[in-house]
Amino acid sequence: MLEIKDLHASIEDMQILKGLNLTVNPGEVHAIMGPNGSGKSTLASVLAGREDYEVTNGSISFMGEDLLEMEPDERALAGIFLAFQYPVELPGVSMSNFLKQAINAKREHLGQDPITAAEFMKLMKEKAELVHLNPDLKRRSVNEGFSGGEKKRNEIFQMALLEPQLAILDETDSGLDIDALRIVSDGVNQLRSADRGFVVITHYQRLLDYIVPDIVHVLLDGRIVRSGDKDLALQLEEKGYDWIKDDVLV
Template identity: 80%
Template sequence: MLEIKDLRARIEDQEILKGVNLTVKPGEVHAIMGPNGSGKSTLASVLAGREEYEVTGGEVWYDGKNLLDMEPDERAREGVFLAFQYPVELPGVSMSNFLKQAVNAVREHRGEAPLSAVEFLKLMKEKAALVHLDPSLKRRAVNEGFSGGEKKRNEIFQMAMLEPKLAILDETDSGLDIDALRIVADGVNQMRSPERAFLVITHYQRLLDYIVPDIVHVLVDGRIVKSGGKDLALKLEDLGYDWVKEQADAETLA
């Protein structure tokens, strides 16, 4: 579903991704861990199409299409979803208007008819329940006055509304208390399916107790230096990133 080959990217003059290779198959959950500044969020941004990042090399193939050729909204309509690390407040834009346009943009692209008002409200109610959001939020402005936890739950709610094929969660767990973390993880787990893949970017192993990944990758200094099963996350928690770095350096030398 997703194939990243030797991806290099920079922002302004600073090279951040220095050759990332990653293959994700439908149904899989991949966790990407790494220390601060290793390039985790850059990878998420480049995949979603953020303009500030310049891709300087490599390829990204998504469902057989060149992802890097697509505008951010084309990627979204093709089924790529980014849950933001810092969700944006949109004063004056109501949740229902925002989601109606988003859902119908995606549906139109899939050749489906736009939802009627009744169908849309029903869908909103159903998906909001998934992350325990009050359905009255439809009248509120997007993320405006939302607590930190509400903002993150709102990202998962939007993901549920848009039903992407590839969901990238950029530090969706950071700053959440354990109750909110469980709710978010629960929402994600209910959306796991053989057709849908997840790229879960996190700084903390704790999230992976709730969203159990198939594969864990460790990103250090713009490269994936180690990949493994879910146990790798636990090992990282015990030994820290230095352990992986040392191992990686040793391998390079050998």
């Protein structure tokens, strides 16, 4: 469903991605690991269409379409979902208003009628339970005054509501204690399905104990330098990134 070829991307004239290749098939969970500054978050941003980044070379095809030609909202409607590393606080924007509009944007895209109030309530309740989100949060402003864990759970909650084809988790584990990590991972695992792909970006192996990946990639200096099964993550945990750096240089 996702095919990235020779992707080069820069921000403010600084080259970050330098020829990245990645193919994700439906049902697969790919973990992207790498040290700080290797380009992990840049990859997430470029996939979701953040404007600050400039793609200087390469291509990204998603479900057969040229992703780079699409606006961020078009990508979302096509089925891409980015769980933010730093979810944005939106004071004055109520959760339910925001989510209703997002759901209806998707329904309109699919040629469906807007969601009814009753269906919406039911759906909110059902999906909130998935990530143990307090129903009261729905009445509050988006992410405003949420704890770090609540913000991350809110991302997975939105993912569950919007049912994307491809979910990108950008360091969803950062800043989570072990209980929150477990809740978030449980939520993600329940959303795994044969037709949904995941790209899980993380600095640490810990998350992958809970969200077990099919393939682990190591991102170094803007390129994927090694791919393997989940054991690769364990090796990285044990030996650190320098091990691969040395290996790659040799």
